[in-house]
Amino acid sequence: MRRTMLFLPGNTPNMLINGDTLGADSIIYDLEDAVSPDEKDAARILVRNTLKYMRGKGCEIIIRINPIESDYWQADLEEVIPCKPDLIMPTKVGSGQDVQIVAEAITALEKRAGIPEGSVGILPLIETALGVEKAFDIASASPRVAGIFLGGEDLTADLHCKRTREGQEIFYSRCRLVCAARACGVEAYDTPFTDVEDMLGLEKDTQLAKSLGFSGKAVISPRHVETVNALFSPTMEEIEYAHDVMDAIEEGRRQGKGVISLRGKMIDAPIVKRATQVLEMERQMFGGEDV
Amino acid sequence: MSKLVGSVREAVQAVGLTDGMTISFHHHLRNGDYVLNMVLAEIAGMGLKDLNVNASSIFDVHEPIIEHIKKKVVTGLEVNYMGGKVGRAISEGILEKPVIFRSHGGRAGDMDRGAAKVDVAFIAAPCADDMGNMSGKYGPSACGSLGYAFSDAMCAKKVVVITDHLVPYPLLDCSIPEGYVDVVVQVDKIGDASRIVSGTTKITRDPVGLRIAYLASQVVKHSGYLKDGFSFQTGAGGASLAVAKYVEEMMEKEGIKGSFCMGGITGYLVSMMEKGYFETILDVQCFDLAAIASIRDNKNHQEISATRYASPAAKSCAVDSLDVVILGATQVDTDFNVNVHTDSNGYIMGGSGGHCDTAKGAKLAIVVAPLIRARLPLIVDQVLCKSTPGETIDVIVTQRGIAVNPKNQKLKEALIAAHLPVKDIRELKRMAEEIAGVPKAVTCTGRVVANVLYRDGTLMDTIRKKA
Numbered sequence: 001m002r003r004t005m006l007f008l009p010g011n012t013p014n015m016l017i018n019g020d021t022l023g024a025d026s027i028i029y030d031l032e033d034a035v036s037p038d039e040k041d042a043a044r045i046l047v048r049n050t051l052k053y054m055r056g057k058g059c060e061i062i063i064r065i066n067p068i069e070s071d072y073w074q075a076d077l078e079e080v081i082p083c084k085p086d087l088i089m090p091t092k093v094g095s096g097q098d099v100q101i102v103a104e105a106i107t108a109l110e111k112r113a114g115i116p117e118g119s120v121g122i123l124p125l126i127e128t129a130l131g132v133e134k135a136f137d138i139a140s141a142s143p144r145v146a147g148i149f150l151g152g153e154d155l156t157a158d159l160h161c162k163r164t165r166e167g168q169e170i171f172y173s174r175c176r177l178v179c180a181a182r183a184c185g186v187e188a189y190d191t192p193f194t195d196v197e198d199m200l201g202l203e204k205d206t207q208l209a210k211s212l213g214f215s216g217k218a219v220i221s222p223r224h225v226e227t228v229n230a231l232f233s234p235t236m237e238e239i240e241y242a243h244d245v246m247d248a249i250e251e252g253r254r255q256g257k258g259v260i261s262l263r264g265k266m267i268d269a270p271i272v273k274r275a276t277q278v279l280e281m282e283r284q285m286f287g288g289e290d291v
Numbered sequence: 292m293s294k295l296v297g298s299v300r301e302a303v304q305a306v307g308l309t310d311g312m313t314i315s316f317h318h319h320l321r322n323g324d325y326v327l328n329m330v331l332a333e334i335a336g337m338g339l340k341d342l343n344v345n346a347s348s349i350f351d352v353h354e355p356i357i358e359h360i361k362k363k364v365v366t367g368l369e370v371n372y373m374g375g376k377v378g379r380a381i382s383e384g385i386l387e388k389p390v391i392f393r394s395h396g397g398r399a400g401d402m403d404r405g406a407a408k409v410d411v412a413f414i415a416a417p418c419a420d421d422m423g424n425m426s427g428k429y430g431p432s433a434c435g436s437l438g439y440a441f442s443d444a445m446c447a448k449k450v451v452v453i454t455d456h457l458v459p460y461p462l463l464d465c466s467i468p469e470g471y472v473d474v475v476v477q478v479d480k481i482g483d484a485s486r487i488v489s490g491t492t493k494i495t496r497d498p499v500g501l502r503i504a505y506l507a508s509q510v511v512k513h514s515g516y517l518k519d520g521f522s523f524q525t526g527a528g529g530a531s532l533a534v535a536k537y538v539e540e541m542m543e544k545e546g547i548k549g550s551f552c553m554g555g556i557t558g559y560l561v562s563m564m565e566k567g568y569f570e571t572i573l574d575v576q577c578f579d580l581a582a583i584a585s586i587r588d589n590k591n592h593q594e595i596s597a598t599r600y601a602s603p604a605a606k607s608c609a610v611d612s613l614d615v616v617i618l619g620a621t622q623v624d625t626d627f628n629v630n631v632h633t634d635s636n637g638y639i640m641g642g643s644g645g646h647c648d649t650a651k652g653a654k655l656a657i658v659v660a661p662l663i664r665a666r667l668p669l670i671v672d673q674v675l676c677k678s679t680p681g682e683t684i685d686v687i688v689t690q691r692g693i694a695v696n697p698k699n700q701k702l703k704e705a706l707i708a709a710h711l712p713v714k715d716i717r718e719l720k721r722m723a724e725e726i727a728g729v730p731k732a733v734t735c736t737g738r739v740v741a742n743v744l745y746r747d748g749t750l751m752d753t754i755r756k757k758a
Contacts, residue, residue, distance in 0.1 A: 014499070017663075017726060018502075018690055021502055021690040021691050022498055022499075022690075023502065023505075053726070222498035223498070223501065226505070285710075286710050
């Protein structure tokens with residue numbers, strides 16, 4: 001479950017040690033844009049040490065590394081892979097080959113560190129026009145790919161258009177990404193809403209992302225976590241309905257019924273799939289306790 | 292007839308102040324106060340010695356008192372709060388006699404019942420007439436409520452009013468009336484307006500502070516007290532105010548109308564009253580300009596004395612009607628005792644203020660604090676100073692979890708049912724130590740430099756000299 005992925009600059013110790021308390025499902029330690037070139041090495045060391053000493057606090061850790069065109073990405077990986085982050089987020093990914101380059105580097109480092117191959121996943125950040133058009137190739141480039149993530153800011157620059165509150169300019173890219181991800185059986189994550197103060201705008205943008213099929217959304221401010229979590233969480237009614245679906249199936253099975261219906265509607269495969277997803281989210285949100 | 296005299300010296304002479312007497316001051320002018328320093332300088336200049344100073348609080352601006360202590364002009368000190376500068380000097384042992392620390396309610400109670408005697412009260416009044424009717428709501432040094440000065444005025448044998456804004460008799464809308472006053476002095480300035488109150492008090496933007504505040508608001512929500520008639524007190528610190536913000540959002544959503552909010556009042560609480568979330572504000576102290584404007588202009592914003600606020604000697608006081616209070620802490624121990632008097636090295640840098648009063652009175656006392664502060668874990672085996680007894684604290688909220696006092700099992704169950712991160716207090720301690728390490732034990736073995744009295748006047752703890 002990655003309803004929210006919170007970006008934290010890799011060079012802010014107080015934020016790094018407290019990141020897992022801010023309510024996000026995942027936190028992204030950023031070694032790329034948030035860190036100036038002369039601080040890259042210090043940030044890498046800080047992130048590595050945070051990974052070493054702050055693990056196991058119940059929050060997934062993603063490391064955003066520098067683009068493979070840069071001089072930094074390999075050093076980024078060398079520093080963090082031995083500490084086994086959950087996911088690496090390569091940036092400005094434009095092809096399946098980009099993913100494979102990163103995956104091979106990770107494999108080598110996993111071997112060197114003596115950790116099982118495939119321990120670290122990849123969540124490519126797609127933020128160029130080329131990347132959007134190659135989304136399917138990217139999503140299917142490696143078994144390490146857990147999902148693909150749309151970066152709206154760089155993308156609009158590449159598209160020669162303005163980033164707006166309504167987001168019409170990235171509508172196509174959003175749809176394309178979701179479709180590619182689902183076609184490959186991986187998750188799709190939406191770009192952050194960048195106006196920290198505009199809570200209404202955040203709500204609308206998140207609702208739109210959810211309606212298009214995204215599984216979650218990145219956030220750049222801890223203040224956005226609660227809203228995004230709430231909108232990507234199943235409602236209590238949905239949870240109750242999912243329980244009812246499972247109860248009805250169980251009851252039908254006991255009675256030897258072939259066709260099972262609930263509240264006058266037949267329970268078919270998509271309903272069961274949806275109910276299973278909701279219950280899995282419930283388990284992750286509440287630890288499986290009754291609500 | 293007029294009570295006006297020409298100078299502070301004349302006032303001191305007029306009330307017959309002599310060596311060995313007790314004089315008192317209030318702290319409504321906070322870090323902008325000129326009056327305590329002004330009076331002590333005059334007294335020292337007159338050659339008086341061996342005075343006992345009962346000041347409701349001592350701030351850093353009162354640093355000159357250190358010299359008066361060294362020169363034996365001041366030989367006794369009674370306070371409810373003491374800032375770090377004077378606190379450090381006291382911890383280092385400059386005063387032979389131990390400082391007496393009380394709470395706001397305890398001070399008022401001890402004065403009212405005669406356990407703390409005052410010979411002369413010097414009351415800084417932002418506005419007064421020549422007969423001594425006074426108010427904090429008007430004038431260039433306005434501070435709003437004069438809540439802590441009521442007991443001084445009513446209980447001291449002699450009362451001197453010091454003002455920089457003398458108005459023609461009679462001052463309308465006075466807080467403390469002339470009947471208690473012996474002498475009035477006009478001076479150029481009683482304080483620095485910019486340091487008496489802040490322009491605005493702001494909600495923290497620190498994500499960790501906001502997380503703590505959010506969790507605290509969830510505790511309030513699931514405690515069962517957040518319903519029509521709800522009463523609430525929170526401090527002026529950024530994280531405490533953030534709790535108010537989250538509480539307001541819940542009140543809006545649920546359509547809840549509260550009865551009163553209390554304590555040090557900020558513009559944020561004023562705006563909550565103006566929006567109809569609370570009927571009334573009971574104000575013992577204003578913290579910002581919006582609070583001062585409100586206490587002056589809004590009849591629902593009422594000034595209350597420290598006695599009405601929190602005195603355990605009164606037949607009842609407002610803290611006893613409080614549902615929820617949000618409090619801070621420098622240290623908490625595994626028995627839920629709270630230290631707000633010393634820093635983690637044992638140096639004095641605070642005091643109870645209303646901490647132990649509201650903790651005792653409120654139905655739900657919530658302490659909010661970061662689990663680690665400047666590399667030091669919040670939770671220890673034993674606090675260096677017991678400011679508020681653990682049995683009066685219900686919940687400790689940190690960014691990494693919520694510890695519920697075992698005496699409050701029902702609340703614990705409610706919070707667990709609401710899927711809040713409830714943890715045993717020892718588990719929180721362990722988590723902090725895992726991140727920050729176990730701090731080296733601090734030992735203070737010197738002589739006693741301060742006695743900390745509980746609100747009922749009994750000795751609760753002592754603070755010892757730093758080696």
